[in-house]
Amino acid sequence: MIAIWSVASITFKEGIKNRVLFGIFIIALLLFAATTVVTTLFMRDIVKVAVDLSLSTVSFSGLLTLLFVGVNLFGKDLDKRTIYMVISRPISRSEYLIGKFFGIVMLALTVVVFLGILSALPVIISKKFYYYSEARFNWWIFFIAVIYIFVKLAIVSSIITLFASFTSNSFIALVLSLVTYIIGQSTESVRLLLASQVEKMEVSPVVSYMVDAAYYIFPNFSAFDLKTQAAHGLAISPSYILWTGLYAVFYITVAVAIGTLAFRRREFP
Amino acid sequence: MRSLVISILVISLAAVGSVFALNIVSLERERLRREEGIGIVMPSAVARIVALEFKGIFADIIFSRAMTYYGGKLIREEELTGEEWDWIYKNMDLATDLDNYFLDPYYFGAVNLSWGANKVKEANALLEKALKYRDWDWTIPFNLGFNHFYFLQDNKKAASYLIEASKRPGSGNLIPTLGARLEYEGNRTENAVIFLEENLKTTDDETIRYIYEERLKALKSILFLERAVTAYQSRFNKRPKKLEDLIARGIISEIPKDPYGGQFYIDEGGSIKTTSGLFHK
Numbered sequence: 001m002i003a004i005w006s007v008a009s010i011t012f013k014e015g016i017k018n019r020v021l022f023g024i025f026i027i028a029l030l031l032f033a034a035t036t037v038v039t040t041l042f043m044r045d046i047v048k049v050a051v052d053l054s055l056s057t058v059s060f061s062g063l064l065t066l067l068f069v070g071v072n073l074f075g076k077d078l079d080k081r082t083i084y085m086v087i088s089r090p091i092s093r094s095e096y097l098i099g100k101f102f103g104i105v106m107l108a109l110t111v112v113v114f115l116g117i118l119s120a121l122p123v124i125i126s127k128k129f130y131y132y133s134e135a136r137f138n139w140w141i142f143f144i145a146v147i148y149i150f151v152k153l154a155i156v157s158s159i160i161t162l163f164a165s166f167t168s169n170s171f172i173a174l175v176l177s178l179v180t181y182i183i184g185q186s187t188e189s190v191r192l193l194l195a196s197q198v199e200k201m202e203v204s205p206v207v208s209y210m211v212d213a214a215y216y217i218f219p220n221f222s223a224f225d226l227k228t229q230a231a232h233g234l235a236i237s238p239s240y241i242l243w244t245g246l247y248a249v250f251y252i253t254v255a256v257a258i259g260t261l262a263f264r265r266r267e268f269p
Numbered sequence: 270m271r272s273l274v275i276s277i278l279v280i281s282l283a284a285v286g287s288v289f290a291l292n293i294v295s296l297e298r299e300r301l302r303r304e305e306g307i308g309i310v311m312p313s314a315v316a317r318i319v320a321l322e323f324k325g326i327f328a329d330i331i332f333s334r335a336m337t338y339y340g341g342k343l344i345r346e347e348e349l350t351g352e353e354w355d356w357i358y359k360n361m362d363l364a365t366d367l368d369n370y371f372l373d374p375y376y377f378g379a380v381n382l383s384w385g386a387n388k389v390k391e392a393n394a395l396l397e398k399a400l401k402y403r404d405w406d407w408t409i410p411f412n413l414g415f416n417h418f419y420f421l422q423d424n425k426k427a428a429s430y431l432i433e434a435s436k437r438p439g440s441g442n443l444i445p446t447l448g449a450r451l452e453y454e455g456n457r458t459e460n461a462v463i464f465l466e467e468n469l470k471t472t473d474d475e476t477i478r479y480i481y482e483e484r485l486k487a488l489k490s491i492l493f494l495e496r497a498v499t500a501y502q503s504r505f506n507k508r509p510k511k512l513e514d515l516i517a518r519g520i521i522s523e524i525p526k527d528p529y530g531g532q533f534y535i536d537e538g539g540s541i542k543t544t545s546g547l548f549h550k
Contacts, residue, residue: 041333043474045372052325052368059322133439134406135372185321193314225322232370 003091004099011073011103016110018069024061028115031057035122039129047137050126051231054119055145058112059227062153063181065111067174070104070160075170083268094260101161101256108153116146136233144241145230151248152224156181158255159219165259166266180218187215188222219251310359313366320367328367332374335360339381343476354386361395372406375399379412384480389420400433407437408471411444414451415464424451443467458492483528487547490525494533494541497521508539 015021035053039046077083086096123142131137159180163173190211194203223244229236311319320327335357342349349357361378365371375395382392393416399409414430417423431448434440443463450460465485472478494512497520501509505518512533515521524533531545 038329041336042329043373044376048325048368048371049329052329056323056326132372134403134408136405182321186318189314189318193318196314221322227322227325228368228370231325231368234370 003095004102007086007091007096007099008102008106011100012106012110014076015069015073015104015107018072020068021065021111024064024068024111025115027064028057028061028118031060032118032122036125036129039122039126044130044132045135046126046130046132047123047135048231050123051137051142052227054122055142055149055227055230058115058119058146059149059152061115062108062111062149063156066104066108066153066156066160067178070107070157071164071170071174071177073104073107074100074160074164074173078168078268079170087268093264093266097161097165097260097263098256100164101157101259104157104160105154108157109150112146112150112153116143116149119146137231138233141226141233141236142230144236145226148224148226148244151245152221155219155221155224155248155251155255158252158259162255162259162262165263181221183214184219184221185225187211187218188220191215220247223247310356310363313363316363316367324367325371328364328371328374331360331367332364332371332377335364335374336377349386351386354382354388354391358382358388358391358395362398365395365398369398369402372399372403375403375409379416380477380480383416383420387420389416392416405437407434407440407444410434410437411440411467414448415468418451418464419461427451458488458495462488462492484547486528487543490527490533491541491543493521493525498535498539498541509535511535 032054035050035057038053039050042049077086087093120139120142123137127137156177160173160177163176163180164170167173167176194208194211226236228234316327316331317324338353339349339357342353358378361374364374375398378395379392379399382388382395393413396409396413396416399406400413403409410430410433414427414434417430418427428448428451431444431451435445435448444467447460447463447467450456450463462485465481465488469478469481469485472481494515497515498509501515501518501520504520509515509518512524512535516523527533527543527545529543529545529547531543531547533541533543536542
């Protein structure tokens with residue numbers, strides 16, 4: 001446990017020092033500032049537009065952090081050969097990989113906490129500016145959506161851990177993680193599309209099996225996207241939170257466990 | 270020193286050149302956009318997939334693009350063709366497919382399609398979708414009720430929508446009364462006035478307020494003339510042939526102006542009409 005913690009804290013410290021983070025924060029701040037301007041172009045659902053934009057900014061910045069900082073944190077040890085220093089210490093390879101995973105999860109947590117609090121600002125400003133009486137907005141649901149952005153980023157971290165465990169190059173890990181993210185965001189919609197249009201178009205059984213397989217293999221990121229609920233103050237049931245939470249925990253466990261298996265067998269050049 | 274001067278000269282010349290060229294580019298772009306007109310609208314099933322987790326923003330962009338197009342036409346004082354109205358409807362439909370609860374496209378579509386394009390069917394289709402999702406919002410069934418009463422002249426349906434509206438929170442106590450009044454066919458103009466006044470209360474958009482206020486002015490004039498005709502009938506036991514009769518007999522002092530630029534007259538059935546047909550010529 002101590003070994004995992006020390007790897008995690010080193011990884012986190014290394015990540016937080018990365019200059020790319022400044023760039024990402026500046027982009028996020030600019031997007032928050034733009035939100036307050038953009039919302040004035042709309043008619044009534046101004047708070048909804050502000051919530052859309054600010055929560056998407058949090059999610060997007062977190063994703064950029066993981067893909068551009070997180071992936072490199074794995075690659076660095078291999079590229080700079082510092083991995084030999086680590087594996088010669090009394091720490092197992094699994095502990096090293098799990099530590100790395102927790103390190104980038106902490107990085108994602110920092111980004112989400114920092115930007116999540118800032119993201120309330122454009123919403124407060126737009127609410128002051130105009131609040132339509134039939135609009136529904138609830139701060140609790142807003143912050144649940146922010147927490148879910150973190151949960152989603154934790155799953156992305158586990159995917160990065162998995163790919164980084166066996167790829168020889170951090171660019172390949174980045175591309176694979178990005179592709180997984182895109183597929184994970186769309187499997188639910190594709191599945192719905194096939195289910196709703198079965199009568200209108202011929203779908204070969206092979207395609208629908210493939211889509212079903214992809215639905216179970218890739219993480220279903222749509223389940224963690226509560227932006228619409230936050231924007232319109234739609235209630236989220238406790239059972240939804242329970243089951244999506246369990247799903248996230250199981251998925252992360254599987255991904256990281258497969259990663260450690262692959263990493264244990266890996267040979268370093 | 271010399272190279273510095275040359276560099277500064279090159280930079281300033283190029284900067285001026287780029288600003289100049291960009292001005293012409295924006296004119297060219299303007300022309301291109303006008304020729305380009307409207308594009309195709311992505312099917313919503315595809316849009317839901319490619320939007321990834323940014324469906325909300327996608328909906329915002331689609332809505333504001335259509336609104337900007339409409340606004341540009343309005344500023345250039347050009348009429349929208351039927352094809353363009355269809356495009357606007359499809360965009361509003363797509364935006365509300367991406368975010369089922371997004372009020373602006375429902376509202377913009379419903380008001381402009383019914384008042385501007387006389388596409389009441391499409392306006393109502395949008396509102397029906399809104400009725401399903403925004404199940405707390407009384408303004409949706411209220412607007413549906415108005416469209417059924419005013420454009421489709423289906424009082425029964427209008428009344429049932431108003432009853433639905435009155436069940437939702439915040440609707441106030443005027444709506445059930447209005448719903449009950451609609452059960453009777455008479456008092457059409459008066460009901461329309463009450464309806465529009467209620468519409469005005471919940472509207473702060475300037476353009477839409479203008480539409481309502483103008484129509485309200487015309488309807489109030491019609492109501493005024495209708496009452497004068499009734500007074501004439503009860504006093505002289507016959508119908509006036511033309512509006513000037515009302516002035517000649519001293520029932521009214523002048524005929525109000527039609528805000529749409531037409532002339533009020535009495536048709537063969539005895540009801541008040543206007544040559545503008547309540548639309549701007």
